[in-house]
Amino acid sequence: MINNDNKKGRPNKYTDTELKSILEKHVQENPGKITYLQLEKATNIKRHVWSRRMSHVINKLNQPIISQSLNATEHTLPLPNIDEYITRFENNKKGLRDGLYHLNEVIQSLYERNLELNKKVKEKELKEQQDIIKHYESLVVASTNPSVRREKEMRSNVISINDKNKEQSLSLDIKSNFSTLFDD
Structure with a gap:
């Protein structure tokens, strides 16, 4: 482990846990794709801080939740992973609601595609x-x-x-x- 006394440069203003907490709060209030510019404007924490220290978390949040693929002719259709929705949004009712709306849209598009094919x-x-x-x-x-x-x-x-x-x-x-x- 690296000792903080040997680090060069300015000390971090925020710890990783504080940044994650701020990010969680931001995601609850602003569902959808997360951008560094959006985070900077909402939190007054510089973009480079978000991109250097939380990019892996932000990228994971921006990825669609997919569990498996359904092979329909030549097209592959991603199916949402319900367990991932529940664990990801267990403390975020709005996020869970949005995830379930997405699931509903996927089911509706599958139904419409089935009607077209029939x-x-x-x-x-x-x-x-x-x-x-x-x-x-x-x-x-x-x-x-x-x-x-x-x-x-x-x-x-x-x-x-x-x-x-x-x-x-x-x-x-x-x-x-x-x-x-x-x-x-």
């Missing part, structure tokens, strides 16, 4: 189904043309209407007329 998935599935329907419709229509059948190497019409099924084809009762298609 909507995109449904739209994609609907488009795929519509494409399949269009493909089969064009196949049915094309199968009635003999030249198209030869081109696509089809033996006969996909749907053929003859005297036997003419009445059924005109009826709108599809389930009873084509019962083989709807075997449950």
Whole structure:
């Protein structure tokens, strides 16, 4: 340990514990990002004192509280660490409230992102189904043309209407007329 008698330069006006106490009080009164200029104006303690002696504490306070990441497609989403909020703000109700508001915002953004992704998935599935329907419709229509059948190497019409099924084809009762298609 270094003895105070051997130190060169001016003695410190404030101890580290006093600076931490002042910093805690400032954080309680002024939530958000902490800057050295802001501290100097609020406490009348020079910026260089804060940056030299309390930079590690200030940097820690300015970092977002993150516990883990949620992998959502290509994006990584930080999740707040609730235990860290409680220990960090146990004597600071306003800080805890702000932390919980942040947590609420993260949950809300996750919910909104989930709704967007669900909507995109449904739209994609609907488009795929519509494409399949269009493909089969064009196949049915094309199968009635003999030249198209030869081109696509089809033996006969996909749907053929003859005297036997003419009445059924005109009826709108599809389930009873084509019962083989709807075997449950």
